[in-house]
Amino acid sequence: YSLSPCYVSLALYKCLYGRAHPTNLQHHRHYTSGESSGAAKVVAVGLVTLGSSIGGTVLYAKWDPKFRTAVEKNIPYSDWLLGMALGPNPYSPVTAHKKQVSKFITPKYPTTPPDHLNGSLLCSLNSVLCFCVSEECKECHHHGDTPVPAMVEAVDSMTEGPLKERPAEEVTARLAQQEQEDQDILASVSASLEESLASSAKTTLQAIGAQEAALQAIGSHTHKLKEAMEAEVPPDQKSAQWRDLETALAERRSTVNDAGAALLKARDALDSLRSVIDKAKESKVAAVQPLVLAAEENLHSMVVDLDQAVTKVQSAESEAKIVSQYTELVNEAKRQFQKELSSLTPEIQANWKGLTGKLSADDLNALIAHAHRRIDQLNRELAEQRVREQVHIEAALEQQKLEDQKALDKAVHTATQHSKEEARLEQERKLSELREVMEAEMRTQLRRQAAAHTDHLRDILKVQEQELRSEAEQMLEQETHYRQLTQEQLDNFTLDMNAAYARLKGMEEAIDSHVIAEEEARKAHQLWLSVEALSYTLKTAGSDLPTKPLESAVQAIQDSCCNNEFALALASALPEESLRRGVYSEASLRSRFNSLRSMVRRVALIDESHNSLYQYFLSYLQAALLFEEKQAMPPTQLTNEDLDPFKLLSYASYCLEHEDLELAAKFVNQLRGEARRVVQDWLTEARLTLETRQVVTLLSAYANAVGLGTTQAP
């Protein structure tokens, strides 16, 4: 089909330049005269070319069917045209496919049913289908190229689907499944075969036994008949003999019938066995074949035995027929003789042999005359027979020949059947052997193929390994480089993180410590505040009124310094009165002292021993007359003279004026007697105030110290 374009172009070329050469000249010539005729000429030439090419294609397609198929495949609607012109394509792809399939299916063994062979081959070679296909294609290559794809298609269609390599597990699974199926089929077939074989063997044996029994009966009957015919026995035993004969005849008949029935049954059984064998042959399993072969051989031998027994029986029967004919003739003669005898001597009945004593002389004479006459007759007949002997013998021979021929034919026929059967069995046996050999060879080829495949794969794998190794090394280098970089980055990052973390930790610690310090500071501040509150409460003393009770402030202090023993001790050292009642301020005490002073002056002389009214009067007089300094600076050391109440008062007043309550109290403490009694309360109050003030001062000093101390971290 590759020629067709070339052909077409060639044709065109020829058409154009072979035929159109003059037209070209004409065309040129006409060009000078007019263009329209030139165009018509071109159109005509084109049409002619087209028609000739189509005609040429059709003719060539008629001649070469391959070309036709190619044209039909490549050019649309050409198959319609070619079909119209030439009729349907005898070598269309469908029919070619069928032919190929049939060719494939009928290999070099035309007599054997090839389906199972084909099937077994294909089933066992699923995994190397290409190889199989190529082999078969090599065989069928002489049919041309086009059937190859059809062939592949055929094979494809037979192997159920597109050609692709199945995975190994699927293949082994399929093989295993197939084997299992084969095993099952084999088992079933063998079971059926054995069953039918057994039954047919039984029936055949039965039939053969029946035949032999019939043979025996026929033989005995014939023998008895012969005996009965030839032996001369006394008449009473004769009747017994005849009875025996009759029984023997009956027995023979029955046995012959039995044999016939048994033969029929055996034939039926054999037919069923044959049908079973045929059915078993249809199955595609290879392992069934030897079983089938063996069954067929068994069948054949059974058939042979049966036939032999039947022929024996038939020969015995023919002999018996001869003997019976002979007996019939003898009986006929006897009857004739009897009839003649009875016609001659009507009164004498029954057996003539037993009548020796009962006949008269006439009868005897008549009998003898009759016998003589009979003898003459028989002699004449004998002479006649001798004359006709040859003819009779020839006729008999002819008859014998015919019968022999018939028997021979039948024997030959059965012998040919048997030999044919044997030959077929032999052939099948040889076929199975060959099949095995072929399968073994196929397996070795496959093994070689597989080995070549594995070698090839190994080489390829080695090469790939090298390539992959080099690639892997390169990648590894890159990987290590990247990893180094990332590690460096990671290390840097870790260092930074660590530094940041350390700083953070430091900051946290600083903050914590600051928190602690602040806490301490807060506490100190609180303490200080409470102390300040306390000292403020000290200031709340109005004139001549004590302060507020210090209890709450002290409570506040105690609350604010719950874990500070010193402060707690101090707070608890405050006198009760101050807590409950509060203390007087220094100013009030001073004013009170000023009012006290005149009283003290008045009772200056009164003491334990001098305490009468007169003394009182004197003391009052002294107070009126004595003038001392209002305020006198006290000396650093007191002498006896200084213990005078008036001096003491002035010292105390001076101290009070200079806000030294303590010293004033000390001086006032030196007063004795009634004066002391008078200032007792004032002194107590002064003492209270001093105590309180001292404690408060201590507390505030302490609070200040603590406050100062908290500015530094612990």
Next chain:
Amino acid sequence: MSEKELGKKWDRCLADCAVKVGAGLGLGVVFSVVFFKRHTWPISFGLGTGLGMAYSNCQNDLRSHYLLHRSMKVGWTKQQ
């Protein structure tokens, strides 16, 4: 207040004196009128008695602190 004690004492004293003197005077007057025919000597006697009593009371009152009672002891403070 210990300083007010003296004042209170003096107040008591004066009140007592007034009472006693008045009482004495009254009694004296009464006695003088009743018993002693309007002599003045019971009046002055009564007055004097009254004064004396008041003086004594006053003195006792003023001294009371320094006196040792049987049930109490007073703490001595030594001078020098």
